[in-house]
Amino acid sequence: MDDQTVIRPMPGGRKPRNTATPERRPAEQLPRTDNVQHGQPWRQSPVPEPDYAHSGAGAVAQGATSQGENPLLQLVTPLLSFLGKIQNTVECPDLEEFHRYALDQIQLYESQGWGVPGGRENSEYISYPLCALIDEIVLNTPWGSNSRWGSESLLITRHQEAWGGERFFNFLNELMKRPASNLELLEFYFACLSLGFEGKYRRMANGRRELDRLRSELYILISRHRNYEPEGLSPHWEGVSDRRIGIARYLPFWVIWAFSLFLLMAAFLGFIWKITQESDQVMQQFAGISNTAAIEVTPVNIDRLVAPLYSVAEPDLVPEQLDYFALLEPELVEEIAAGTVELIDEDNQVRLRLRHARLFPSGQADLSHEFVPLVERIGTQLKGVGKPIIVEGHSDNVPIFSTRYPSNWALSQARAKSVAEVLLSQLEEGIVMRVEGKASSAPLVENNSNLNRALNRRVEILLRK
Numbered sequence: 001m002d003d004q005t006v007i008r009p010m011p012g013g014r015k016p017r018n019t020a021t022p023e024r025r026p027a028e029q030l031p032r033t034d035n036v037q038h039g040q041p042w043r044q045s046p047v048p049e050p051d052y053a054h055s056g057a058g059a060v061a062q063g064a065t066s067q068g069e070n071p072l073l074q075l076v077t078p079l080l081s082f083l084g085k086i087q088n089t090v091e092c093p094d095l096e097e098f099h100r101y102a103l104d105q106i107q108l109y110e111s112q113g114w115g116v117p118g119g120r121e122n123s124e125y126i127s128y129p130l131c132a133l134i135d136e137i138v139l140n141t142p143w144g145s146n147s148r149w150g151s152e153s154l155l156i157t158r159h160q161e162a163w164g165g166e167r168f169f170n171f172l173n174e175l176m177k178r179p180a181s182n183l184e185l186l187e188f189y190f191a192c193l194s195l196g197f198e199g200k201y202r203r204m205a206n207g208r209r210e211l212d213r214l215r216s217e218l219y220i221l222i223s224r225h226r227n228y229e230p231e232g233l234s235p236h237w238e239g240v241s242d243r244r245i246g247i248a249r250y251l252p253f254w255v256i257w258a259f260s261l262f263l264l265m266a267a268f269l270g271f272i273w274k275i276t277q278e279s280d281q282v283m284q285q286f287a288g289i290s291n292t293a294a295i296e297v298t299p300v301n302i303d304r305l306v307a308p309l310y311s312v313a314e315p316d317l318v319p320e321q322l323d324y325f326a327l328l329e330p331e332l333v334e335e336i337a338a339g340t341v342e343l344i345d346e347d348n349q350v351r352l353r354l355r356h357a358r359l360f361p362s363g364q365a366d367l368s369h370e371f372v373p374l375v376e377r378i379g380t381q382l383k384g385v386g387k388p389i390i391v392e393g394h395s396d397n398v399p400i401f402s403t404r405y406p407s408n409w410a411l412s413q414a415r416a417k418s419v420a421e422v423l424l425s426q427l428e429e430g431i432v433m434r435v436e437g438k439a440s441s442a443p444l445v446e447n448n449s450n451l452n453r454a455l456n457r458r459v460e461i462l463l464r465k
Helices: 057-065 071-086 095-111 123-139 154-159 167-176 183-194 199-203 207-226 253-287 324-338 369-382 408-424 450-456
Strands: 341-345 349-354 389-394 433-439 458-464
Touching (some): 071 095, 071 123, 071 183, 095 123, 123 154, 123 167, 123 183, 167 183, 167 207, 183 207, 199 207, 324 369, 349 369, 369 408, 389 408, 408 433
Parallel strands (some): 389 433
Antiparallel strands (some): 341 349, 389 458
């Protein structure tokens, strides 16, 4: 190379950022190792030494014997890897030695047919992009942009062209039309693009986006014809395998347990409701059984089964019947007149009926506070009578279902118990009192209207005479 002043075209239209010539280091001052042969590249401390042992015929043999490998890439990998390392180098190297080394390597690769079948015939499709890549990388470094490389680039030396930013992609488009027969070359072009070659796209407005799109299309095209899947970044990237099965992979355990508990609770309540409905029907049938007359059976050997009875004079044991009307009616005149209390005389008992719409709150069994004094007055009047008392609760036929009162039988019995507790608070100790729930088994009128159903909701106190 001489020092003659020439015009140097810039690849990709890149303009030099300054005109000052960077400091060059003489070749004898560059760090070198012993036994450096002619054709080896210069080396400097910031740049790790590339492995050139596999260049030349050794790379061809290795690529040819490795299944699935590209022998062309195997051949030029040492040079490509070195290009990737010098892209970010800030010190000015010995460009003359590197220029000579690059030309020697390209001639060596060309003499070996580029390691692929038909490589000699397609040498221009390989040599041209390789020279264009090296020129662009060097001329876009701080130390190469203002050097002589632009006037004596590899493209000028080998192909008599100053800029390869357009023809590179023309070659690529031709090869992409026949991908099956040009896979090795397409992979080589993909490697050049991956190393940062931009060519004509460098000076386009949306050049980076268009270049990325082209590179993606090229990758998809190669992958489709190679039939290979991308390898993982690490052989152990999956970590511990998830041994959960089914829905447990997508939902937390607490959600599954909560949903299972909800299903169990729903099933439990459903069974309770079903059992309650069935039991109501059975209880209704039992309540419909009336007292039947006693059946007299006289065995044939009655004389031997029954000992002779001797007549004994007995005193008059029939107790005197109580007049509950005379006992209660004077104290309940207003309530009887209002229809809240009703006294009914039967054969051997008196039925005191309590009925009012506000006797109990809706759906509840506790006696309303306004009727507690009334029941207490009844208990006060019955104090000292000493007769057994039966308290019955009655309801309409509208079904009820709740956790506290699963049926009308339970509700009617709870209401009868509420009245009985108020009565017991006023009676003497030891009084016999029984509580019964009748539900809708003994209606006063048909449950065919709201008014009739209100009449059937009541509490009755049975007083033995």
